[in-house]
Amino acid sequence: MIIDVSVPLRQPMPTYPGDAPFELIPVVRMAEGGVCNGSRLSLGTHTGTHIDAPWHFNDAGKRIHEIPLARLIGFCWVADLRGYPHITADALERANIPPNTTRLLLKTDNSALWGQTHEFNTAYVALTPDAAEWLIRHCVDVVGVDYLSIERYGATPEVHRLLCGAGKIIIEGLNLSAVDAGEYELLCMPLLIEGADGAPARVALRTLR
Numbered sequence: 001m002i003i004d005v006s007v008p009l010r011q012p013m014p015t016y017p018g019d020a021p022f023e024l025i026p027v028v029r030m031a032e033g034g035v036c037n038g039s040r041l042s043l044g045t046h047t048g049t050h051i052d053a054p055w056h057f058n059d060a061g062k063r064i065h066e067i068p069l070a071r072l073i074g075f076c077w078v079a080d081l082r083g084y085p086h087i088t089a090d091a092l093e094r095a096n097i098p099p100n101t102t103r104l105l106l107k108t109d110n111s112a113l114w115g116q117t118h119e120f121n122t123a124y125v126a127l128t129p130d131a132a133e134w135l136i137r138h139c140v141d142v143v144g145v146d147y148l149s150i151e152r153y154g155a156t157p158e159v160h161r162l163l164c165g166a167g168k169i170i171i172e173g174l175n176l177s178a179v180d181a182g183e184y185e186l187l188c189m190p191l192l193i194e195g196a197d198g199a200p201a202r203v204a205l206r207t208l209r
Contacts, residue, residue: 001207002187005105005174006049009200012118013048016148020044045198046148049173051190056197057157057164064196069189071141071169076103076186078179078205084108086152087127089134097138103186104135105144105205111177113147126152132162142186144171144203174203183208 007013015021023042028034046052051072054061079095081087087106097104108125124147135143143150143163150170151159163170171188185206190199 003179003184003205003207004202005176005179005205006201006203007114007173007175009043009048014113014118014120014148015044016046017120019046022047043200045193045196045200046172047200049171049175049203050198050200051188052150052160052164052170052172052198053196054164054167054169056170057160058167061164061167063194064190064199065192065194067169067190072186072188072190074103074186076105076142076144076184076205077101078105078107078176078181078184080181081106081108081125084125086125087131089128089130092131092134098183101138102140103142103144104140105171105174105176105179105186106146107176107179107181108146110145110147111175114175114177120148122153124149124153126150126155127159128152129158129162132159135168136162136166140168142169142171142188144174146174146176148173171201171203179205 009022025040027040028038053064055063084091110124113121127150187204190201193199
């Protein structure tokens with residue numbers, strides 16, 4: 001079974017404050033006499049479900065077009081961390097994450113937010129710097145979270161700096177509400193945008209049984 005864990009791009013939808021809003025702009029419509037239906041997209045590189053390339057917070061890091069898909073496709077572990085107000089190293093230590101996990105998705109109370117409002121929620125669950133250090137220490141290469149930032153709102157961007165500085169890939173804006181904890185195959189396909197700091201992505205999980 002394939003579970004789509006992407007957030008639809010639509011109007012309206014939550015957008016991180018300061019980011020460009022998503023717009024689907026009609027260019028030609030058959031109902032208005034056009035030969036076909038065509039549209040123009042306007043959105044930021046960190047809109048909806050997306051990945052952060054290391055270059056986002058590391059000038060020496062890889063940009064989107066330099067990230068091989070092999071890093072974004074393969075076995076992953078979904079950890080259920082609901083009930084935590086923020087994710088610390090201790091929370092990760094208690095989450096029964098298998099050793100040698102290199103792709104890790106964190107299911108938190110955030111996933112329930114997607115169906116509640118189109119407004120951005122500043123009280124979302126995010127990681128603390130010691131959690132980022134835990135991920136680096138345990139050789140996690142790809143980490144995914146279920147809201148629009150891995151960093152607490154208004155915090156100094158230390159989590160991003162640590163992870164991007166270590167060359168890690170961050171997936172943000174997942175919806176894991178229909179996913180149980182356990183092992184899956186991650187299928188993450190960001191738009192191939194040359195030179196970009198981030199890119200919207202279609203992300204799915206394939207069950208292994």
